[in-house]
Amino acid sequence: MNIAALISGGVDSAVGVHLLCEQGYKPDLFYIKIGMDTDESLSCTAEEDIELASATARKYGLKFDIVDLQKEYWENVVAYTIDKVKQGFTPNPDVMCNKLIKFGCFEKKVGYAYDQTMTGHYATTCRIDGRTWLATAKDPVKDQTDFLAQIDYLQVSKLLFPLGEYTKQEIRRIAQQVKLPSAQRKDSQGICFLGKINYNDFIRRFLGERQGDIIELETGKKLGTHKGFWFHTIGQRKGLGLSGGPYFVVDKDTTQNILYVSKGYDTEKQYGHHFKLQDFHFITCNPFTPDKEERICFKIRHTDTFHTGKLIKSEHGYLVESDQKLQGIAPGQFGVVYDAQAHLCIGSGEIRL
C-alpha cells in the first residue's frame, strides 16, 4: 500500500509518520505551503515548519516534497472567510481548509496517485456494514472530528488517522522517546495562515474599519462604539471595551453596523435552544429513519464536550433542538452532528438562527 503523509512540522503528524514506519510502511511526506509569498506579514512560520518536516523525513529515510497550494488556499479558504465575515457570519476556515485544500486540491494534484492519505488529526474511522465512517478520537480534549465534518465519502474512505487511539500525552511521550525533531514543539494555535498575525489585523486588512454603535438589547441604550461588526462574534465578550460588564454580543445588525449586547452571565438573551443547519452535509450517508426525530450529540464550536438533543427534519431542512441551553450560537459556525453515543461523526451544516 502506498501512503501520502501530510506533515506540518508539528509533533502530531511527525508521530503519525513514526507510527506508520513502525508498522512497516514507507510513506511519502508532503508539506503543503499555504502562506502568501508576496505578503510576508500574512505568511505562516513556513521555514521552521519545512525544516522540521524534512528532518523527520531524513530520520526515517523517506521522500519529502513541498506542495504549493497558496493560490488555491487564498482563492478558496481566504475568499470564503472574508465573504462570511462581511455578511456578519462567523466562518470556520479550518473546516474549509480540510475539505478544500488538505483533502481537496492536494488530492487532485498529488494524493490521487496514493492508496491512502495520512494526517496527524485526532480522529478515527470505522467500518460498519461495508462503509467507512468518521469517528471520534480516544482523547476527547484533542478530538478534531468537528474540523473534519465537511469532508465527503471518498475523502473519509482514503484517510488514515494513526493518532486517533492515543491521547496527546501519549503522543508527546512517543515523540520524546524516539527523539523526533519536532518533539519539543508547542501545539499550533488556530488558523494556519494566521501563523504570525492576529485575526483582527487580518480582517482589518480586507474590510477596514467602520465605526458603529454598541447598544444594550434590553434597554436600547447606547453603551459605546465599535470599529466594525466584522470584528465581533455572537457570544463573544472580549474586545468590546465596555466597563461595568461582563457584556456579551447577542445580535448584530449588519446593515446599520450595530452590535447588540447583553449584560451578565444570567441574561437569557445570550442563550438559545435551537438552530437550523443550512445545507446539511452527510459524510458517509444518512443513517436516520425518515420523518423521525433522532437523538443526537452535537457541537456548535470546537469544545471538548458534547451537547445532547434532537435532530429534526422540517420542510426547510434540518434543525437541532438542544436539551441544554446553548450560549452564543454563532451563525456561520458549523453545527456538527454525532450519533447518540458521540462516537460517529455524521455530518454538519452551517448554523442559522
Ligand SMILES: Nc1ncnc2c1ncn2[C@@H]1O[C@H](COP(=O)(O)OP(=O)(O)OP(=O)(O)O)[C@@H](O)[C@H]1O
Ligand atoms: N502545512 C501543512 N502541510 C501538510 N500537512 C499539514 C499542514 N498543516 C497541517 N497539516 C496536517 O493536518 C493535521 C492537523 O493539522 P493541525 O493544524 O490541526 O495541526 P496539529 O493538530 O497541531 O498537528 P501537528 O502537530 O502535526 O501540526 C496535521 O497533523 C497534518 O497532518
